[in-house]
Amino acid sequence: MYTQSFDTQTNAKVERANSDSREDAFLARIRRDEKIEPQDWMPDAYKKTLVRQISQHAHSEVVGMLPEGGWITRAPSLKRKEILLAKVQDEGGHGLYLYSAAETLGVTRDELVDALHSGKAKYSSIFNYETKTWADIGIIGWLVDGAAIMNQVPLCRCSYGPYARAMIRICKEESFHQRQGFDIVHALCKGAAAQKAMAQESLNRWWWPTLMMFGPHDSDSTHSGQAAEYGIKRLSNDELRQKFVDVTVAQAEFLGLTIPDPALVWNAERGHYDFGSIDWDEFWKVVNGEGPCNESRMQDRVSAFENGRWVREAASAHATKRAERALAAVAAKAPVTTHDPVAA
Ligand SMILES: [Fe+2]
């Protein structure tokens, strides 16, 4: 009895020591900037942080197709329609790469999609705002995709291999999205006074929600510390937001648009722009489901998923049939054995 309990305690101690040394070795790999791959040992907290972040990112890509998708038929020319169609399609592709990256951590696509549809998982709050005018499509590309690039470029160097590799391709496509948005706004700003006014009105509505995309201040961000220690997040929310403001001001000046922030001013001492305070009450309201479009976005997502069920079933039945045919063809080509053990 005594021996058994002694053995159990010793085993527990050995296990703890092993786990501590594995964790130390893991953190040392992160500090050496080595990539962690799906087959490698990783702490549960690392896996959990990654599943939360990658799936939230994947959901944002897919829900992000909705505000712009409604403008494909209303784009002002065939060229603009083609470009917007390609852009929205890219966002679906980004969702696909990211769901696949999350699946390497042992979660299934169904679990991830369920979490989104049941409201358990979050997505970027920006997609809960309405796209009221054509200028919104330009402003989204310029600012929202611009903010996404700012967030995502450092993720190309994140410690988890499948996420980092997915981000490299995504960032290349996001640059195209940002340019197409800037090009729309540029065309409006060079156009009639009413077109320029439309661009300005859109900028007024989207500026602050875009700054909210970087998340709460570093001092109020619950997950940031851990994500930084694990080499997932390379720059903090406030650092990224500041970088975004610094590059965007010059672009707005070039377009002849006014950023709707009277407190925006160059601070020579800091070498950065100072800017006004964000309405965090609005941010939390939208995050917690009370934004202008939270409900309709989820309804649209769930009904698209249900309406597409027959397509997924048909595609998978077709794939099974093709695989069976391929197997049968291989079997038919296999050399027929002439050796008959019974006859021999
Ligand atoms: Fe995207």
Ligand SMILES: [Fe+2]
């Ligand atoms: Fe994009």
